[in-house]
Amino acid sequence: MHFRTEENIMSGRNEQSKSAIFDIDKEKNFPDWYGEICRVAELADIRYGVKGFTPFLPWSLMTMNNMFDILEEVLQRKDHLPMLFPTVIPESNLTKEAHHVAGFVPQVFWIQDTGEDGKLEERLALRPTSxxxxxxxYALWVRSWRDLPLKRYQRCSVFRSEVKSxxxxxxGREFLWIESHNVFTTHDEVMxxxxxxxxxTKxxxxxxxxxxxxxxxxxxxxxxxxxxxTYAADTRMPDGKVIQLPSTHDLGDNFARAFDIKFLNENNEVMYAWQTCYGPAISRIFGxxxxxxxxxxxxxxxxxxAPYQIVVIPIYKGKDAEMVKEYSRKIQKDLRKAGFRVYLDDTDNTPGWKYNFWEMKGVPIRVEIGPRDIKxxxxxxxxxDSMKRETIGIKxxxxxxxxxxxxxxxxLRAEAESKLVGFVVDADAIGAIEDALDKGKIARTSFCTTEMEGQPCxxxxxxxxxxxxxxxxxxADEQPAGVCPVCGKIATAVVYIARSY
Amino acid sequence: MHFRTEENIMSGRNEQSKSAIFDIDKEKNFPDWYGEICRVAELADIRYGVKGFTPFLPWSLMTMNNMFDILEEVLQRKDHLPMLFPTVIPESNLTKEAHHVAGFVPQVFWIQDTGEDGKLEERLALRPTSxxxxxxxYALWVRSWRDLPLKRYQRCSVFRSEVKSxxxxxxGREFLWIESHNVFTTHDEVMxxxxxxxxxTKxxxxxxxxxxxxxxxxxxxxxxxxxxxTYAADTRMPDGKVIQLPSTHDLGDNFARAFDIKFLNENNEVMYAWQTCYGPAISRIFGxxxxxxxxxxxxxxxxxxAPYQIVVIPIYKGKDAEMVKEYSRKIQKDLRKAGFRVYLDDTDNTPGWKYNFWEMKGVPIRVEIGPRDIKxxxxxxxxxDSMKRETIGIKxxxxxxxxxxxxxxxxLRAEAESKLVGFVVDADAIGAIEDALDKGKIARTSFCTTEMEGQPCxxxxxxxxxxxxxxxxxxADEQPAGVCPVCGKIATAVVYIARSY
Known part of the structure; x- marks a missing residue:
């Protein structure tokens, strides 16, 4: 949904009072940078008044909608169809899989009251995941091997009563994602x-x-x-912590057993189904x-x-005004016809103010048009990205x-990739791990085991x-060497250690 | 978001056991027709287990997504920008406008509990409207006349604990809509x-x-x-009842006074703002x-x-199979390249079964390809729409x-329009009104007044x-004549009377 508007009101008319110059050192002061850019670029307004619930403003939502479009196109190309389930889940459903309920119930928002003094017979959870x-x-829909694979996804909000800040x-306590839920006949298909x-994800x-x-x-x-x-992608944030991007889960036949999802195979035998789920959280990926x-x-x-890929800035004095504006409108029109999302900033703000403003908003390309350019x-x-200018022929x-x-x-991608690579360091002792993390790095170390027995370490x-x-x-293919830096047992895995979101 | 999938699983492999022939008289037996088409065309599954909450399946959701795309394109073209607010509303916000709270609180789902035994300090309502x-x-965002008009919309679910069936x-108790919320400097702009x-809407x-x-x-x-x-569009359903489609509301400055939305006008005076809201409910319009x-x-x-605008059906026996399928795939590819949403049904079902199935699903155009056609x-x-066939050259x-x-x-539009016109009948007495309604018609009558004094009538x-x-x-320009059929006072308005959803 990357529609364009003929004329709109995002050009900073109500920014006039704010400074258009944004200048915070992201690497040194990431929390301030992040909070301030959310505010001045009008991405989210934290003044909503319910902890962890935040309105998303046009500039962020339009970007996220473009991100959703790309993700949905890929999922549909890979044979997933969209569907949409209710936002509420009966408590009795939620409690059917023991590990699952233990994992999610601490974060559930519960509905029991309705209207003026009504009570529901059963509590309903706002979905923390579906x-x-x-x-x-699925237990009703899946009957035979002919119904499989079943590949479906939904795009929705989910709700978790986070205890962290x-x-x-x-x-946030409400975030936007896509969750894909698939059913197969074998574990090989799951893998x-x-x-x-x-x-x-890639x-x-x-x-x-x-x-x-x-x-x-x-x-x-x-x-x-x-x-x-669980398989998950992590990236590194400017403060040195990592953040989980999409995760995908091999559910085995655990949920099929809990929810009775069975199918008749080609030999007419009743089998439990095998499942995966995948949850790319667009609002978090946007962050x-x-x-x-x-x-x-x-x-x-x-x-x-970008909501606007190009901003056109007319530059004029006195008598040239109308001619330059007219020419700028023509450029906007031509670029739109070619399929680009283009905004023409013909407000009364100065060109310098507009430059700073749209740089702060992150518009990838600016077209500057003055009388001499027209001539x-x-x-x-x-x-x-590089803050560089070039002059080209209009044709x-x-x-x-x-x-x-x-x-x-x-x-942008190359810059980010070259940074990430440099942040992984090898560490073979607790002190070295701590040292790496203090420097905002990610520690790679040999470790006893990623099975449950490794948890105390x-x-x-x-x-x-x-x-x-x-x-x-x-x-990456990585072979462990030596011993676990905590328990001293022979290492069976190479793991990465990082502070995280 | 009208993406196409390379290959998918909606072709009725799991329909094999059902009859592919749908045949219910819609005009005579609309409730059965409606319930059954929702089931067999796989639009919604009413077995979810929470009253009034229904999963929407791919065939309906893909159609509704195309409907949303059209609506959003129009709104954005008319200078509305998208945003997204939290699903929950603090109780203290909800109660700020007296009439509003009285109107909506009976239908609110309330959240108070979180996690295992946590309580929120303040109850949160699932938004019945935002x-x-x-x-x-808006009270924080609107400062001066320069910030206005402010035109925003959000696409979301809303929740109402309906008492009707x-x-x-x-x-339903959860439905999909767009709500647009605009702020202006004058009531003229509202109108x-x-x-x-x-x-x-039109x-x-x-x-x-x-x-x-x-x-x-x-x-x-x-x-x-x-x-x-409130201004609203109604259409007539096959059972003779009318249903409200989008409604738009002149809010005056009532909400501005309740929520303190003020602006400085060009004379530096502080004024209350004027507002509208508009709520096209896509899931209801789909119904x-x-x-x-x-x-x-x-x-x-x-x-x-339509999710698929065209379905291609290869028709073959024995040795022709591969040739016909190959040719059909080429046709699918060509049509897709031209921008159409095309499905190729190359399952093992008979052509007759496929015809019935895709007619029931409502795919607008079917392309039938046999060996002789290829030759x-x-x-x-x-x-x-008309169930008619034609033969054309492949070029x-x-x-x-x-x-x-x-x-x-x-x-489709002309058929529907010609039907609607015939259903309005003039009625000047209660008996005539009842008679019209019993015949599934809409009664037009002169009426005392649409101000509050008319409510008893x-x-x-x-x-x-x-x-x-x-x-x-x-x-339409309609002048009242005579008296109100109930109180006998001079009529001041021509009103329409109908049974409704």
Missing amino acids: ETAIYPM TRPFLR AQVQEDLET EVVTDNFGIPAMVFRRTQWDKFPGGLN ALISVHGDNKGLRLPFKI ENKAVLFRR DLKKRVSALGKEIDTN ADEIKERTGGEVRGTRID | ETAIYPM TRPFLR AQVQEDLET EVVTDNFGIPAMVFRRTQWDKFPGGLN ALISVHGDNKGLRLPFKI ENKAVLFRR DLKKRVSALGKEIDTN ADEIKERTGGEVRGTRID
């Missing part, structure tokens, strides 16, 4: 689906949004409640995206998903903008360094 | 916005979805709680759409919004499909005929 809403219906997009989901998050990630199999004590294994790509002047949005059939293009505008858009996205690392064991890389 | 969520923020799409909203609901409607100003006792006036256009063989979906470079096109396929799509939409009509006073037409 396995327990969807799977009782909240932050817009990164950690193929996990692989497909990881490829989807295509969407890295190739399209430019966010690099490392992919882990989580430890047994950190997996999805009720599942067999990571602005953090990873932003700089000290504000946002830097990828060309593919010479030229235009000035400014790219937000090349569409072609150059298209190429520049791709260059900007490639560059992970707890000790957490207590002494603040770092969490993120699991073993599945996008 | 004025009371949004307007406290529920039915998928038409009346211009009401006009714009009515034009949007463009979207009638021109694009083919649903004819009559537009009313509602009576004072039936308006939006807290507003000055009306399938009811208005459907026939005894099932759904008839408009070409513009002669021809294809057979079948249109669902004309894309052009003909495009034209046929438009013909189908025009025809409307109550009596309701009690004696089951009909509701829907208000006065604003899309």
Whole structure:
């Protein structure tokens, strides 16, 4: 849904009173940078008055809608169909899988009262995730091997009563995501689906949004409640902590047994089904995206998903005003016709004010048009990622903008990737791990085991360094050597340790 | 978001056991028709287990997503920007406007408990509509006349604990809509916005979805709680009852006073703002759409919004199989390349079974391909609306499909419009009104007044005929004559009376 508006009101008429110059050192002071950019770029307003619930404003929502479009296109191309389940889940459904209920009930918002003094017979949970809403219906829908695979997803809000402090997009009590829920006849198909989901993550998050990630199999004590294994992508934030991006879960046949999802196989035998679920949280990925790509002047949005890809700024004095504005409108129209999302800022603010404002908003390309440019059939293009200007002939505008858009996205991604690689350091003792984390790095270490028996060692690392064991890389082949830095047993896994969101 | 999938699983593999022939008389037995089409066309599954909450399945959700796309394009073209507010509203916000709280509190779902035994300090309402969520923020955002007009909308679920019996799409406890909330400096601008909203309704609901409607100003006792006036479009359902489609509300400055939304005007005076809100409920419009256009063989979906606009059916025996399938795949590919949403049904079901199945699903155009067609470079096109076939040269396929799509939409709309007109009858006495309603008609009558003093007469009509006073037409100029059929006072308004959803 990347519609364009003929004329709108996002141009900062009500920004006049604010300074248009944003200048906070992101690397040194990330929390301030993050809070301030959410405010001045009008991404979210934290004054809503219910802890952890935040209105999303046009600039963020339009970006997230473009992100959703890309993700949905990929999911549908890979044979998933959309559906939508109710926001509420009966308490009796939620409690059917023991590990799952234990994992999620602490975070549930419960509805029991209705109207003036009515009571529901059974409490309803606001969905914290929808396995327990969807799977009782899957039990009705799945009959025979002919019905499988069943690949469905929904795009929705989910609700978790977080105890940690909240932050817009990164950690909220209501967030936006897609959850995909698939059913198969065998565990082999489950593993193929996990692989497909990881490829989807790479295509969407890295190739399209430019966010690099490392992919882990989580430890047994950190997996999805009720599942067999969790696979998740992490990226690094400017404050050195990592954040989980999409995770995909091998549910085995655990939920099928709890919810009675059975099918008749080709030999007419009744079998339990095998399942996966996958949960890319767009609002959280958006929070990571602005953090990873932003700089000290504000946002830097990828060309593919920016609400406005191009802003046109007319530059004039006195008698030239109407001619320059008219010419600028023509450029806007031509670029829109070519399929770009273009905004023309013809407000009364000064060009300098507009430059700062749209740089802060992260618009990838600016077209500057003055009387001399018009005379010479030229235009000035400014790219937000590198803050560089170039002059081109007006007849090349569409072609150059298209190429520049791709260059900007490639560059944002390359910058982010080169940074991430440098942050992994090897550490073979608690002191070295702590030292790495204090420097904002991610520690790689050999570790006793990611089975449940390893949890006490992970707890000790957490207590002494603040770092969490993120699991073993599945996008890299790494062999353990030596012993666990905590218990001294022979290491069976190479794990990554980081502070996290 | 009308993506296409390369291959999917909606082709009825799990329909094999059901009969593919749908045959219920819609006009004579609408409730059965409606319930059964929701089930067999896989639109909604009423077995979810929480009263009035219904999962929406791919066939309905994909259609509704296409409907949302059209509506959002129109709203954005008319300078509305998207935003998204939290699903929950603090109780203290909800109670700030007296009429509003009285109107909505009986239907509110309340959250007070969280986690295992936590309590919120203040109860939270699941939004029944979002004025009371949004307007406290508008009070912070609106400062001066330069900030106005402020035109925003959100696409979301809303929740109402309906006491009436529920039915998928038409009346549920959770439904999908867009709510648009605008702020202006004068009441004149409010009235211009009401006009714009009515034009949007016509463009979207009638021109694009083919649903004819009559537009009313509602009576004072039936308006939006807290507003000055409500304007709403009604259409007639096959059982003779009318259903409200989008409604738009002149809120005056009532909410501005309750929520303190003030602006500095050009003379530096502090003024209360003027507001409108508009709420097209897509899931309800979808319920009306399938009811208005459907026939005894099932759904008839408009070409513009059908999930699949075209289904390709290969017809072969024995040795021709691979050749016909290959050719069909090529046709699918060509049509997709031309931008159409095309499904190829190459399952093992018989062609006759497939015909019935896709007719029941309402796919507008079917392309039938057999060995002889291939030899002669021809294809057979079948249109669902009129159930007619034509044979065309394969080189004309894309052009003909495009034209046929438009013909189908025009025809569906014309059929629906011609029906609606015939259902309005003049009635000047209670007996005549009752008689009209019993025949599934809509009664037009002169009436004392649509101000509050008219309510007792409307109550009596309701009690004696089951009909509701829907208000006065604003899309037709009608002069009252004679007296009110209830109180006998001189009539001041021409009103329409109908049984309703």
